[in-house]
Amino acid sequence: MSVSPGNGRTQQQWQNWRVSTSGISTYGDPCRECGFSWGASLDSAVALMSAVPSRVGALLAGATGRERLPVLEWSVGAYVSHIGDNLTIWTERLRGVASGAPPLVGAYDESALARARNYEEIALPAALWSLGRAVVEWGEAVAQSDQSGTVLIHPERGKLTLRAVVLANVHDALHHAWDIERTLRCSATERAARA
Numbered sequence: 401m402s403v404s405p406g407n408g409r410t411q412q413q414w415q416n417w418r419v420s421t422s423g424i425s426t427y428g429d430p431c432r433e434c435g436f437s438w439g440a441s442l443d444s445a446v447a448l449m450s451a452v453p454s455r456v457g458a459l460l461a462g463a464t465g466r467e468r469l470p471v472l473e474w475s476v477g478a479y480v481s482h483i484g485d486n487l488t489i490w491t492e493r494l495r496g497v498a499s500g501a502p503p504l505v506g507a508y509d510e511s512a513l514a515r516a517r518n519y520e521e522i523a524l525p526a527a528l529w530s531l532g533r534a535v536v537e538w539g540e541a542v543a544q545s546d547q548s549g550t551v552l553i554h555p556e557r558g559k560l561t562l563r564a565v566v567l568a569n570v571h572d573a574l575h576h577a578w579d580i581e582r583t584l585r586c587s588a589t590e591r592a593a594r595a
């Protein structure tokens with residue numbers, strides 16, 4: 401979708417346009433891969449996140465967690481750990497700002513964190529437990545964050561409203577759920593071909 405600022409936009413529409421452009425320019429709207437729509441409201445995006453643990457858990461029923469596509473960085477189990485850790489880090493950022501800390505937060509290296517945490521060796525049920533806890537805590541932090549204006553400043557993404565944070569977080573989770581789904585689909589196809 402082509403997005404450009406036009407005359408007659410309300411302040412809220414302008415804000416929505418600005419906060420979504422980073423994800424849209426990178427992934428398209430809807431996302432070319434997972435289909436996520438960047439036009440989701442804050443409430444509907446939060447609802448989508450609430451369903452992530454059950455959706456991911458259902459996808460992984462019967463999986464070992466070690467299934468992996470050559471084109472992807474991590475196994476399906478490692479993606480579960482990444483989704484949870486990423487949410488925990490954003491929860492911490494929101495909590496800090498809501499408690500009066502300066503809005504500028506630090507970036508983190510997700511690949512370095514994956515190596516340090518040794519994602520590939522975390523048992524799948526343990527990773528799913530962490531994900532469930534992370535989503536609950538993230539939802540509580542979002543509910544208690546200021547919905548007006550900038551909530552934090554990211555060194556790479558700039559000023560972010562709560563809606564921008566929520567959309568980015570939900571997209572990350574759903575995009576990786578899609579990675580998990582396509583990995584498992586290929587694994588099932590390979591098993592069927594060998595049978």
Ligand SMILES: [Zn+2]
Nearest residue numbers: 431434436575
């Ligand atoms: Zn996506």
